Amino acid sequence: MQPARPAGPRLAAYDIACLRGDRILFRGLSFELAPGEALHLAGPNGIGKSSLIRILCGLLRPYHGHVEADGGFALSDERPALDMHLPLADALAFWQRIDQAGEARADFGLEDLLDVPVRYLSTGQRKRAGLARMAATGARIWLLDEPLNGLDTHWGAAAQAAIEAHRAMGGIAVIASHQPLGLSNLRTISLLEHLP
Amino acid sequence: MIGRFGTMLWAVFRRDLSLLLRGSVGRGGAVLPLLFFMAVAMLYPFAVGPDARLLARTGAGVIWVAALLAAILPLDRLIEPDLEAGFFDQWALRGLAEEALVLVRIVAHWLSFGVPLMLAAPISAGLLSLDAAQLRTIEIGLAVGTPGLAAIGVTIAALTAGLRAGSALGGLLAIPLTVPLLIFGAGSLQPGGEGGLILLAASSVAALAIAPFAAGGAIRAGRE
Numbered sequence: 407m408q409p410a411r412p413a414g415p416r417l418a419a420y421d422i423a424c425l426r427g428d429r430i431l432f433r434g435l436s437f438e439l440a441p442g443e444a445l446h447l448a449g450p451n452g453i454g455k456s457s458l459i460r461i462l463c464g465l466l467r468p469y470h471g472h473v474e475a476d477g478g479f480a481l482s483d484e485r486p487a488l489d490m491h492l493p494l495a496d497a498l499a500f501w502q503r504i505d506q507a508g509e510a511r512a513d514f515g516l517e518d519l520l521d522v523p524v525r526y527l528s529t530g531q532r533k534r535a536g537l538a539r540m541a542a543t544g545a546r547i548w549l550l551d552e553p554l555n556g557l558d559t560h561w562g563a564a565a566q567a568a569i570e571a572h573r574a575m576g577g578i579a580v581i582a583s584h585q586p587l588g589l590s591n592l593r594t595i596s597l598l599e600h601l602p
Numbered sequence: 603m604i605g606r607f608g609t610m611l612w613a614v615f616r617r618d619l620s621l622l623l624r625g626s627v628g629r630g631g632a633v634l635p636l637l638f639f640m641a642v643a644m645l646y647p648f649a650v651g652p653d654a655r656l657l658a659r660t661g662a663g664v665i666w667v668a669a670l671l672a673a674i675l676p677l678d679r680l681i682e683p684d685l686e687a688g689f690f691d692q693w694a695l696r697g698l699a700e701e702a703l704v705l706v707r708i709v710a711h712w713l714s715f716g717v718p719l720m721l722a723a724p725i726s727a728g729l730l731s732l733d734a735a736q737l738r739t740i741e742i743g744l745a746v747g748t749p750g751l752a753a754i755g756v757t758i759a760a761l762t763a764g765l766r767a768g769s770a771l772g773g774l775l776a777i778p779l780t781v782p783l784l785i786f787g788a789g790s791l792q793p794g795g796e797g798g799l800i801l802l803a804a805s806s807v808a809a810l811a812i813a814p815f816a817a818g819g820a821i822r823a824g825r826e
Contacts, residue, residue, distance in 0.1 A: 465691055465825055479695045485688030489621075503613040504696065506606075545695075 412578045414441030415477025415546035417462065423602075424457050425469035431599040433455060434472065437593070441450055441546075441576040444569065446587050446595045449597035455582035456483065458597070459549050462580060465516070477546030477578070482553060486536030494535055495520035507544030510567035515539045515561065529556040541572070548572055548579040554587075563588075609704055610698055618710035622676070632714040635672035639719055642668035643726035654731040661730030662791035665740055668726070669719055670784050673751040674776045678769035680711060680759035681821070690821055700818030708749070708756045716748030736791060739814060743787045743802055750806030753813035754779050758819035764824055783809075 416439065423433035431454030439445055447455045460466040463479040488497035494516060514534040519527060527535065533556045537552065548569065554562045566588055569579050573589075581587060624631045647657055648663050684690055693703055720741060727737040758775050762768035782805045790798030 463695055465694060467826070481691065481695055483688065485686070485691075487688040487692045489617075490687075500613065500617055501692075504610050504693075506609065524631075 413476070415578050416440065417477075417547050417578050417580070417598075418473065418474045419462065419471065420474075422458070422461060422468045422473070423470035424454050424461060424466075426454070426457060430469065430602040432597050435471075435595065435597070435600045436447065437595060439578045439580070440529050441578065442573045444573055444581065444589055444592050445556055446578040446581035446589070446594040447580065447582040447594050447597060448584065448594055450584060455584075455597060456551050459483070459551050459580065460580050463547075464550055464575045475547060475560075477547055478543070479547050480540045480543040480545035481549045481551075482536050482540040483551035484555070486524070486532050486539065488532075488535055488539065490525040491523060493521045493523055494527065497524050498535070498539060501539050502542060505543045512538065512541040512564075514541075514564065514568075530558060530561065533557055534561055534565075537568065541568055546577050547550050547578060550579065550581045552583055553581060554583060607698065607702070610693075611702055614693070614698070614703060615706045615710060618684060618707050619713060621712050622680075622714035624703075630750070632718050635675045635715045636718045636722055638675055639668045639672040640722055640726060642671075643729045647729060657731040658733065658736070661727070661732050662736055662740060663788040664730065665726055665732075666743070666784050666788040667724065669744060669748065669787075670751065670777075670780050673715060673748070673755050673780070675757055676711070676715065677759045677762075677776065678771040680707065680756050681817070682759065682763040682768065685763045685821065685824065696825050700821045701814040702823070704756060704760065704814045704817040708752050708810070710754060711756055712749050712752035716744065716752055719748060720744045739791050739796070742799055743790050746799065746803040746806050747783050747787045750783050750802075750809040753779060753806075753809040754783075757809075757813045757817040757820070760820040763821075 418438040421435050422435040424431045435458070437445060449455055452579060457466060459481070461468045462473055462475070463481055464473070488494070489500065511558065514537055516535060516538055519531060524535065533553075537553060540550075550569070553565050557565060569581070569589060577579060622632065642664060646661070650656060650660070690700070690703070694700070723740055723744060724737060727740065732740070754776060758772045758779070759761045762772040762775065767770060783802060786805060788803035789795050790802060
């Protein structure tokens, strides 16, 4: 039997340690994620969740250990990477030209905001715009740093629904959040268990 | 794969150019360096007096000083805002090398400040009583020298991005690095100084060759 989908994405980390400044934030962290799996990175502020996200996608070098990944990364963090002075539609269109991945599947309720300059958007609206930009990349591995920050209950649930839809298509999601998540079959790693 | 990176870099280039030409909110775009450049040429005759011989002898040097300082003006918006907003991280995730991004930005920066300066040079030359031969040398000098100024500007912008008082430091760093361009550019206008244009071109090429690697390395190092 041939699989219906192309070979799924994979993300694995082996014995990762992270050094920031002269301090080890965490060590001995390992996991493997198969298509459709999601991982919740838990822990209080400053424990290194964001650093781990950046290590996974290669923006930071781990102090020890290594990461293996098949499939492109999409990153959503506190910076939406959208041009503040442009209307939202134009700011998103820039990334559509870069990614060439067609329309976003997920709905973040941005239709009424498309002609509003990004700088006039509220925190939550910007977060939704950043999530929409990430969802539109077509990348198979989603890395989300505090995706629920600034979102109200309704859009928080919509964001989690988008993650579930991404997993249903065989995607992988890693979510750093200090808030509880309502995702099914969620694996959780608490960075508190990996303190040096 | 080359085609895909080409498409991405083309989109980045179009964004860079529109940002640098038009400026964004609270930023002057290409108009500010141009106005500055013109203002120096306008003010200089008031300061030294209307003696046409004196203006003709010193004016060309003033044009070069004005061009150099105009290149420093936009330093703080060349790299820092995009680094801050996460654009460089997003591009890195898509496999775009920082070196290529920097090269694209140097071209966009040059188009938005070097070319307007060349267009404004005849007006400045008129204000400073320069003759046609001097203007021709200035235009050639600006054509080969401003790419080097753009390369040095982007490199310094990358090195100082994220530092406190980065823009003030950037201006100070730019002055010694751009002095060779100033010496050869202004020197080419002295009688028998045409050889200066060759040295100017050489300095410019050297700056262009080093800048993508220095600035790309600086952006990557800034992530640590």
